[in-house]
Amino acid sequence: MFRSVPNSFPITDDTTVQQIARQRPGDDFLSAKAIHKSFGALVVLDNVDFAMGVGDAVGIVGPNGAGKTTLLSVLAGAFPPNSGTIFLDGRNVTALTAADRCKSGLARTHQVPKPFGGMTVFENVYVAAAHGELVNRDESYGRVIDSLTLCGMLYVANRQADTLGLLDRKRLELARALATKPKLMLLDEIGGGLTDGEASELVETIRELRRRGIGIVWIEHIVHILLQVADRLICMDAGRIIADGDPKAVMRDEQVVKAYLGRSPA
Numbered sequence: 001m002f003r004s005v006p007n008s009f010p011i012t013d014d015t016t017v018q019q020i021a022r023q024r025p026g027d028d029f030l031s032a033k034a035i036h037k038s039f040g041a042l043v044v045l046d047n048v049d050f051a052m053g054v055g056d057a058v059g060i061v062g063p064n065g066a067g068k069t070t071l072l073s074v075l076a077g078a079f080p081p082n083s084g085t086i087f088l089d090g091r092n093v094t095a096l097t098a099a100d101r102c103k104s105g106l107a108r109t110h111q112v113p114k115p116f117g118g119m120t121v122f123e124n125v126y127v128a129a130a131h132g133e134l135v136n137r138d139e140s141y142g143r144v145i146d147s148l149t150l151c152g153m154l155y156v157a158n159r160q161a162d163t164l165g166l167l168d169r170k171r172l173e174l175a176r177a178l179a180t181k182p183k184l185m186l187l188d189e190i191g192g193g194l195t196d197g198e199a200s201e202l203v204e205t206i207r208e209l210r211r212r213g214i215g216i217v218w219i220e221h222i223v224h225i226l227l228q229v230a231d232r233l234i235c236m237d238a239g240r241i242i243a244d245g246d247p248k249a250v251m252r253d254e255q256v257v258k259a260y261l262g263r264s265p266a
């Protein structure tokens with residue numbers, strides 16, 4: 001059983017964003033403790049702690065190279081951390097593969113969509129449905145239809161994936177992740193490369209995911225789009241979380257303005 005986690009926290013002048021994050025109550029659906037990740041001599045994640053409740057919507061921002069995608073990859077199980085522990089739904093999953101974590105309700109989309117190009121949209125989503133939580137064929141089929149409908153892709157279900165434009169490729173990423181019946185989706189720059197109008201369409205889909213109770217962790221450079229969904233914002237810089245809390249407060253945070261926006265606060 002999970003306790004719900006409040007969506008926002010009051011900010012007072014003398015309370016820092018970091019302090020608010022430490023006060024966050026509730027049981028965690030996903031938590032990572034003391035995560036360290038290096039590529040050779042390059043330290044990319046430096047003692048990162050992260051936790052969220054089921055149904056939360058967490059945005060992640062930060063300058064290029066801050067370690068955002070690496071954090072998502074470590075959470076998803078794409079590769080292991082050098083040290084640290086990851087818990088999913090109360091279970092230590094640090095040594096589990098991405099496929100096993102997916103079966104426990106954790107799905108991930110990639111910055112650059114990677115569909116099976118020679119397969120149709122339907123087939124791509126079916127493969128995902130069949131590889132998520134164990135299901136029979138009829139249920140997988142139903143999930144594919146539901147995912148394609150929600151992501152506005154039913155009309156291109158029989159198109160070969162490598163003929164799709166960027167927006168449809170992004171939608172297909174979402175549909176494939178959704179078909180695994182996730183409790184939590186990790187989205188990596190799903191709005192990247194899209195026009196504002198196209199990104200807004202995706203926002204509507206992501207909002208529907210939230211209405212279904214699916215938790216969201218979303219890395220995005222298009223901040224105003226992200227803020228339409230996120231009720232908590234994290235800013236990373238140089239492998240560390242430098243601010244975590246109410247989105248508006250995080251965007252005003254002195255360290256964030258300096259690191260992410262490249263100037264001192266007004």
Ligand SMILES: Nc1ncnc2c1ncn2[C@@H]1O[C@H](COP(=O)(O)OP(=O)(O)OP(=O)(O)O)[C@@H](O)[C@H]1O
Pocket residue numbers: 039042044062063064065066067068069070071
């Ligand atoms: N597989 C890898 N091997 C070596 N270095 C890597 C690898 N993956 C990432 N890096 C390096 O780790 C650092 C952090 O990369 P990461 O992609 O996590 O940053 P990011 O915050 O997501 O950046 P962006 O916003 O540009 O996507 C960068 O310096 C990157 O070059």
